[in-house]
Amino acid sequence: MAMLIFAWFGYIGFVHFYIxxxxxxxxxxxVWGYDLLLILLFLPNMHFWTSSLGKGSLIFLGISLFAYSMQFPMKRLFAMLLGSTIVFMIRPHMFMFLGIGAIIGYFTGREKVPLYRKLLVYAAFTAAVLMLSDQILAVANLNEDDLTGSFDRFATKRAEGLSSAGSGVDINNYPLPLKLFTFWFRPLFVDAPGALGVFVSFENLIYLLLALKIVDKDFIPFLKSSSSLVKMSLVIFISSSVALSFVMSNLGIAMRQKSMVMYFFFFVIMAFMEYKQLKKMGITKEGEAITNVPRKRLRLV
Known part of the structure; x- marks a missing residue:
């Protein structure tokens, strides 16, 4: 019964990400005649970790509620508060990444937002971080007087502990780009830990092929003019990936942890693919030719 409940949490998370x-x-x-979003939503590895009995399904639900609420934050305030609370209670550091992403996206997105609203959002997030800083730092036993040093010691100790497992890899001395590549795209066939690793390698290959979509001269112009949600997603994905890549020396743990943030990356990629298609259609203002199409607003909470 408990397994069914946690699987349901994961399912609700996927529904909110779909919306x-x-x-x-x-x-x-x-892609290949199939809806790309449906392909991404039915990736087996994502469902494997988000339907398990444990924190994976709950944290995924919380993150999806947060993402869902950002389109209409005031109308979906309950979803935002519920999602933020779930994330904070399980992984306080992830709550911080969500907040940073939301703030940067809100401030730099193409939408015109009054200055007083920006200041209110900034003040609210700053106050929340200050009030909850002790809990956030306590997760990794970080010392606020020496954040860099204490994080480095924590990351080294954590990585050494995880690397002793059967699927461990020694990434302590890797440069940051290689650490990120390991976190995002490994195992990749040649270093697959067992049958499950080979299966996951096919999925990681899809990630890699999708990532190549943004290796394009138009990506930077797109990013400059993109919406707050695109910038929010990119900041959340990059910041959380950098932090997690320093402590993930176990490919099995990496496969589980990245399920929390990969959909933010997929969102950036799909938004860029849409931008490219609109550009080919000769539409200079994003969405100009399709904003008149009636769209049914989907609501859950």
């Missing part, structure tokens, strides 16, 4: 994508990606993007 998040559908409300913000207006074109139906296809």
């Amino acid at each position: 998040f994508f559908r409300e913000n990606i207006k074109l139906k993007l296809q």
Whole structure:
């Protein structure tokens, strides 16, 4: 019964991510004749970790509620508060990454937001971080007087402990780009730890092929003019990936942990793919030709 309940939490998380994508990606993007979003939502590894009995399904639910609420934060305040609370109670550091991403996206997005609203959001987040800083730092036993040194010691100790497992890899001396590549795209066939690793390698290959989509001269111009949600997603994905890559020396743990943030990366990629298609259609203002199409707003909470 408990397993069924936690699997249901993961399912609700996928539903909210589906709404998040559908409300913000207006074109139906296809790969090999299939809906790309549906392919991404049914990736086996994502469902494996988000349906398990444990924190994975709950943290995924909390993150999805947060993402879902960002389209209409005031109308979906309950979803935002519930999602933020779930994330904070389970992984306080992830709550910080969500907040940082939301703030940066809100301040730099193409939407015109009155200055007083920006200041209110900034003040609210700053106050929340200050009040909850002790709990956030306590997760990794960080010393506020020596954050860099204490984080380095924690990361080294954590990485050494995880690397002793059967699927461990020694990434302590890797440069940051290689650490990120390991976190995002490994195992990749040649270093697959067992049959499950080979299976996951196919999924990681899909991640890698999708990531190549943004290796494009138009990506930077797109990013400069993108919405607050795109910038929020990119900041959350990059910041959490950098932090987690320093302590993930176990490929099995990495496969589980990255399920929390990969959908933010997928959102950035799909938004860029939509931008490219609109550009080919000769549409200079994003969404100009399709904003008149009636769209049904999907609501859950």
